[in-house]
Amino acid sequence: MQLYGTSKITENGELSIGGCPVSQLTETYGTPLYVYDEDFIREQMRAYKRPFERAHLPHRIAYACKAFCTIGMCQLADSEGLWLDIVSEGELYTAIRAGIHPSHMCMNGNNKSDHELRYAVEVGVGLIVVDNFYEIDLLASILHEQNRSMDILLRVAPGVEAHTHEFISTGQQDSKFGFDLKSGQVQQAVKQVKEHKELQLVGLHSHIGSQIFDVEGFRLAAHRLAEQYAWLLQNYELHLHVLNLGGGLGVRYTEEDTPTPIETLTEELIAVTKEAFLTHGMDLPLLMLEPGRSIVAQAGTTLYTVGSRKEIPHVRTYVAVDGGMTDNPRLALYGAKYEAALAMRMHEQPTESIAIAGKCCESGDMLIWDAPLPQSHPGDLLAITCTGAYNYSMASHYNRIPNPAAILVKDGTARTIVKRETVEDLCRFDVRLE
Numbered sequence: 001m002q003l004y005g006t007s008k009i010t011e012n013g014e015l016s017i018g019g020c021p022v023s024q025l026t027e028t029y030g031t032p033l034y035v036y037d038e039d040f041i042r043e044q045m046r047a048y049k050r051p052f053e054r055a056h057l058p059h060r061i062a063y064a065c066k067a068f069c070t071i072g073m074c075q076l077a078d079s080e081g082l083w084l085d086i087v088s089e090g091e092l093y094t095a096i097r098a099g100i101h102p103s104h105m106c107m108n109g110n111n112k113s114d115h116e117l118r119y120a121v122e123v124g125v126g127l128i129v130v131d132n133f134y135e136i137d138l139l140a141s142i143l144h145e146q147n148r149s150m151d152i153l154l155r156v157a158p159g160v161e162a163h164t165h166e167f168i169s170t171g172q173q174d175s176k177f178g179f180d181l182k183s184g185q186v187q188q189a190v191k192q193v194k195e196h197k198e199l200q201l202v203g204l205h206s207h208i209g210s211q212i213f214d215v216e217g218f219r220l221a222a223h224r225l226a227e228q229y230a231w232l233l234q235n236y237e238l239h240l241h242v243l244n245l246g247g248g249l250g251v252r253y254t255e256e257d258t259p260t261p262i263e264t265l266t267e268e269l270i271a272v273t274k275e276a277f278l279t280h281g282m283d284l285p286l287l288m289l290e291p292g293r294s295i296v297a298q299a300g301t302t303l304y305t306v307g308s309r310k311e312i313p314h315v316r317t318y319v320a321v322d323g324g325m326t327d328n329p330r331l332a333l334y335g336a337k338y339e340a341a342l343a344m345r346m347h348e349q350p351t352e353s354i355a356i357a358g359k360c361c362e363s364g365d366m367l368i369w370d371a372p373l374p375q376s377h378p379g380d381l382l383a384i385t386c387t388g389a390y391n392y393s394m395a396s397h398y399n400r401i402p403n404p405a406a407i408l409v410k411d412g413t414a415r416t417i418v419k420r421e422t423v424e425d426l427c428r429f430d431v432r433l434e
């Protein structure tokens with residue numbers, strides 16, 4: 001198993017994260033437990049900024065908080081000078097509760113409601129990424145009513161496919177997101193925006209997918225977008241000065257994944273975008289990026305307690321843990337792969353290949369199909385790495401299983417960022433029939 005960030009193996013073969021031996025964490029907080037490595041999260045955020053700072057380029061990195069959206073996480077991003085990318089009333093509310101200034105927020109989404117847009121306008125979010133024709137008129141009418149104006153970007157589907165898995169691909173032409181470039185919807189949208197003086201169009205936005213390992217898809221998107229910037233300048237005398245290339249940088253879940261490191265990819269992104277705009281005789285606009293997964297995925301580890309075991313001779317051995325698809329639905333949803341280790345016996349060699357199952361009433365409730373592990377016993381601590389993104393944020397209450405706690409570890413100290421739910425919490429909204 002690959003260790004990330006500040007994760008280490010102690011002399012007695014125990015996993016420690018942020019200077020905290022995991023057995024001390026689970027003694028205090030129980031299992032399952034999401035453990036987040038604070039230094040590592042901050043380092044990932046800084047890695048995005050360094051290439052811009054070295055080149056003295058204006059930039060805006062917005063943490064796509066859907067990857068892990070809690071008050072504490074929003075505070076961390078803000079303290080590193082990042083903006084927040086939000087997509088719903090709940091994410092906006094969380095960011096506000098975290099004390100983030102709304103002018104440092106950018107709002108995405110393909111079906112923002114009247115209520116959500118009103119909320120965003122009232123608090124004064126910095127930027128709205130308008131996704132469709134309906135939203136252009138809806139947002140304009142809300143702004144008109146309130147006698148306000150707003151900076152917007154238009155989300156463009158540039159027809160670039162940059163992911164290996166259909167379910168999480170969003171940049172190709174057949175997508176629910178954004179204005180289609182190929183059929184001229186972008187130019188039509190710009191025309192419609194120009195009819196509303198409340199809408200200040202400052203640039204275009206594209207997010208070409210997820211779990212992207214290299215710059216090629218971005219290069220293609222940047223060229224197509226630069227062409228649009230040039231066209232809009234020529235035909236509409238529109239000077240768009242912001243370009244948002246979205247998020248999507250991939251991470252290493254297992255040895256099959258070979259992403260370019262954040263800092264290198266960011267350097268390459270700047271280079272290919274510069275080149276694209278130069279080709280059209282234009283300067284580089286203010287570049288905006290919206291990474292989610294690459295900020296938090298590898299900084300998160302989930303700790304479980306091993307329970308039952310089922311051996312089917314010549315078929316498979318299942319070992320079940322005290323969580324599952326309720327805290328990590330990504331295998332069930334996308335066939336995602338993970339690595340695991342027995343957290344108290346990190347030095348031991350694997351002796352068997354194990355299928356790690358959850359505890360839900362669902363055959364698809366699996367965490368890993370083939371984890372090489374030493375012989376495990378009930379009560380052993382099991383760690384699954386790279387669970388920081390799209391785990392807590394996609395957690396469910398299936399089988400009325402409470403959501404685990406999440407803690408932030410650093411320099412030998414742990415802080416709670418999400419409390420463990422109780423069974424009373426699960427019944428909080430139930431109404432007893434009289």
Ligand SMILES: *Cc1c(COP(=O)(O)O)cnc(C)c1O
Nearest residue numbers: 064207210247248290291292293
């Ligand atoms: C999901 C999403 C992101 C973040 O994607 P990651 O793969 O987590 O980096 C950024 N922008 C938009 C519009 C998104 O939908």
